[in-house]
Amino acid sequence: MSDITSRERVLKLFSGGEVDRTPCFSGMGNVSTEGLKALGYKFASVHLDAKKMADSAATSYKLFGYECGVLPFDLCVEAEALGCRINVYAHSEDLLYPTIKEKVIHNENEMDIAIPDNFINKGRIPLVCEAIGLMKKDIGNEVAVGSYVLGPFTLAGQIMELNDLLKLSFKKPDKVGKLLDLLSEAIIMAAGEYEKAGVDYITIREMGATSDVLSPRVFKSLIFPYLKKIVGKLKVPAVIHTCGKTNDIVTSMLETGARAISVDQKNDVQESRKKLGKDALLFGNFDPYNVLVTGAPEAVKEAMKKCIDDGVSAVWPGCDIWPTVPAENFKAMMEAVKNYRR
Amino acid sequence: MLTEEKKKELLERLKNAVIQYDEDTAKEAAQEALDVGMEANDAIFNGLVSGMQEVGRLFESQEYFVPELLMCADALYAGLDILKPHVKQLDLGVKGSVVIGTVEGDVHDIGKNIVKMMFDVAGFKVYDLGRDVPLDKFVEEQMKTDSDLVCLSAMMTTTMTGMKKVIDDLRKKNPKVKIMIGGAPVSQDIAEKWGADGYAKDATNALKDAINMISSLKKLKEEAEAGKIDR
Numbered sequence: 001m002s003d004i005t006s007r008e009r010v011l012k013l014f015s016g017g018e019v020d021r022t023p024c025f026s027g028m029g030n031v032s033t034e035g036l037k038a039l040g041y042k043f044a045s046v047h048l049d050a051k052k053m054a055d056s057a058a059t060s061y062k063l064f065g066y067e068c069g070v071l072p073f074d075l076c077v078e079a080e081a082l083g084c085r086i087n088v089y090a091h092s093e094d095l096l097y098p099t100i101k102e103k104v105i106h107n108e109n110e111m112d113i114a115i116p117d118n119f120i121n122k123g124r125i126p127l128v129c130e131a132i133g134l135m136k137k138d139i140g141n142e143v144a145v146g147s148y149v150l151g152p153f154t155l156a157g158q159i160m161e162l163n164d165l166l167k168l169s170f171k172k173p174d175k176v177g178k179l180l181d182l183l184s185e186a187i188i189m190a191a192g193e194y195e196k197a198g199v200d201y202i203t204i205r206e207m208g209a210t211s212d213v214l215s216p217r218v219f220k221s222l223i224f225p226y227l228k229k230i231v232g233k234l235k236v237p238a239v240i241h242t243c244g245k246t247n248d249i250v251t252s253m254l255e256t257g258a259r260a261i262s263v264d265q266k267n268d269v270q271e272s273r274k275k276l277g278k279d280a281l282l283f284g285n286f287d288p289y290n291v292l293v294t295g296a297p298e299a300v301k302e303a304m305k306k307c308i309d310d311g312v313s314a315v316w317p318g319c320d321i322w323p324t325v326p327a328e329n330f331k332a333m334m335e336a337v338k339n340y341r342r
Numbered sequence: 343m344l345t346e347e348k349k350k351e352l353l354e355r356l357k358n359a360v361i362q363y364d365e366d367t368a369k370e371a372a373q374e375a376l377d378v379g380m381e382a383n384d385a386i387f388n389g390l391v392s393g394m395q396e397v398g399r400l401f402e403s404q405e406y407f408v409p410e411l412l413m414c415a416d417a418l419y420a421g422l423d424i425l426k427p428h429v430k431q432l433d434l435g436v437k438g439s440v441v442i443g444t445v446e447g448d449v450h451d452i453g454k455n456i457v458k459m460m461f462d463v464a465g466f467k468v469y470d471l472g473r474d475v476p477l478d479k480f481v482e483e484q485m486k487t488d489s490d491l492v493c494l495s496a497m498m499t500t501t502m503t504g505m506k507k508v509i510d511d512l513r514k515k516n517p518k519v520k521i522m523i524g525g526a527p528v529s530q531d532i533a534e535k536w537g538a539d540g541y542a543k544d545a546t547n548a549l550k551d552a553i554n555m556i557s558s559l560k561k562l563k564e565e566a567e568a569g570k571i572d573r
């Protein structure tokens with residue numbers, strides 16, 4: 001059994017087969033400062049260069065045996081292609097994640113937007129596709145390669161003021177629904193390009209609709225239909241991620257047709273498992289900062305075992321791997337998952 | 343004539359307008375309160391603000407979420423806009439001004455906006471610098487406005503370190519200013535280590551602490567001006 005590759009293990013998991021052990025991977029950003037150091041790249045430089053992006057995304061596998069390669073690292077790709085201006089903090093030596101500098105919708109009256117012609121060639125969509133290709137050539141025989149898109153609500157929050165979006169979700173749900181519908185089309189197009197470039201799975205990150213911010217009721221009535229629409233159009237396995245205490249919506253997340261559900265550390269994952277039943281793919285849910293970055297290696301190991309005991313199908317972080325993860329913690333994580341059986 | 347009964351009814355309407363995020367009713371009730379000769383202070387604190395307190399409770403118990411909170415705040419502001427010009431003197435013991443923002447590299451501003459709202463409600467003058475605010479800007483704005491308090495928000499462990507730079511800078515330029523920090527990765531420990539005057543885990547506590555800090559600041563100033571220490 002031990003000669004099965006990480007790639008085979010993850011693909012088998014997605015296709016519903018028995019796996020020899022719980023895989024340890026993610027569908028969200030996985031770059032680390034250790035990886036960047038090994039390559040001599042500055043964080044600010046990896047967002048605009050396909051080769052650097054691909055190289056960086058491969059390091060977590062190459063250095064630590066993490067069972068995937070995922071890119072990009074920021075949440076601005078679709079928004080940029082829709083016309084937003086972004087800031088990558090090019091001159092910063094710090095770890096600053098790219099942000100939206102200028103939104104395309106400035107007020108309620110501007111919500112009636114159209115997807116730009118030639119959308120799939122706008123912004124960094126081609127760059128991300130190129131990077132996927134490079135990463136696949138590099139490590140694609142050994143590990144599964146993935147990418148992510150934003151969920152429609154989170155994307156809406158990137159292209160317009162989130163405060164307005166949140167209020168309008170109540171006051172004018174039809175108007176918001178129309179925008180989400182349009183954004184779903186854009187998301188489907190971007191995801192389609194990533195599929196052509198060769199990804200094995202895609203994560204839909206709907207973190208803006210976390211239960212820390214938005215009620216489960218609104219999630220179900222306003223957001224669910226569009227997530228379902230997107231999932232329906234994906235050809236590779238789709239994973240849906242939402243942050244926060246998501247147990248009130250995990251069943252809806254699964255009803256979108258998504259192949260797997262990803263939850264974060266605030267969620268009681270034992271409870272999620274109960275709600276979803278034993279066959280659903282449930283990924284989670286260690287804390288990528290308070291455990292993986294700041295914990296001692298022993299604490300990291302315990303946290304990984306707990307994920308497995310709690311019933312996850314794959315050990316997977318609650319959000320992006322936080323770059324400052326120490327090498328020994330990354331190693332401790334992989335070792336714990338490889339050697340532990342429930 | 344303003345009967346006790348009428349007063350009670352109006353306060354109830356103001357309160358419920360906020361809870362039910364009904365801007366129109368908040369405006370109407372605020373205008374009516376003025377028309378019948380109610381004290382603006384009374385209408386604000388026993389009507390609007392008392393509604394907002396209830397909203398805070400609903401938020402904590404997860405009956406309300408951020409959108410509801412924002413809409414309630416809009417209703418509150420709608421009433422406040424009408425009442426504020428008639429306020430004799432905001433009776434909180436202090437009148438403060440505050441510079442607030444989310445630090446550079448960080449666009450998480452939901453929490454910051456909630457904290458800001460609490461300051462607005464309490465009658466503070468608020469200079470909101472927004473999100474992703476260049477670190478120098480905090481110092482600059484504090485100097486320009488001579489604010490009593492600077493509030494820094496950060497939601498990421500990497501951007502959080504920017505707060506330390508702002509604190510050091512502010513201390514150098516203006517040792518007296520009070521500084522409060524917050525956001526999910528921040529803790530009391532960090533606040534102490536970095537030399538902030540305060541930390542609060544949520545908006546209500548932020549306001550309480552701020553009022554205490556500013557009162558003590560004002561007291562010191564007054565005492566210095568009066569040249570005496572006792573009271």
Ligand code: B12
Nearest residue numbers: 319448449450451452453495498499523524525526544548
């Ligand atoms: C919504 C969200 C987003 C939205 C933000 C939209 C917006 N306009 O704010 C979007 C989708 C844009 C986003 C982007 C990113 N995010 Co984000 N996001 C969140 C999330 C899910 C919720 C935050 C929130 O609003 N909570 C609700 C509010 C009400 O709570 P609060 O902010 O804590 O505020 C309260 C208190 O903290 C306090 N408070 C707040 N400020 C202040 C200030 C003072 C002075 C005081 C006294 C008190 C105080 O009072 C508030 C009211 O009670 C959190 C996870 C989480 N649950 O915290 C991740 C999280 C903050 N994000 C995270 C990450 C990694 C990112 C990205 C880097 C992802 C990426 N790959 O690009 C980007 C960052 C881009 C950037 N450079 O800024 C990580 C940060 C990890 C870390 N180690 O620091 C978190 C913690 C998720 C996680 N579990 O790992 N995100």
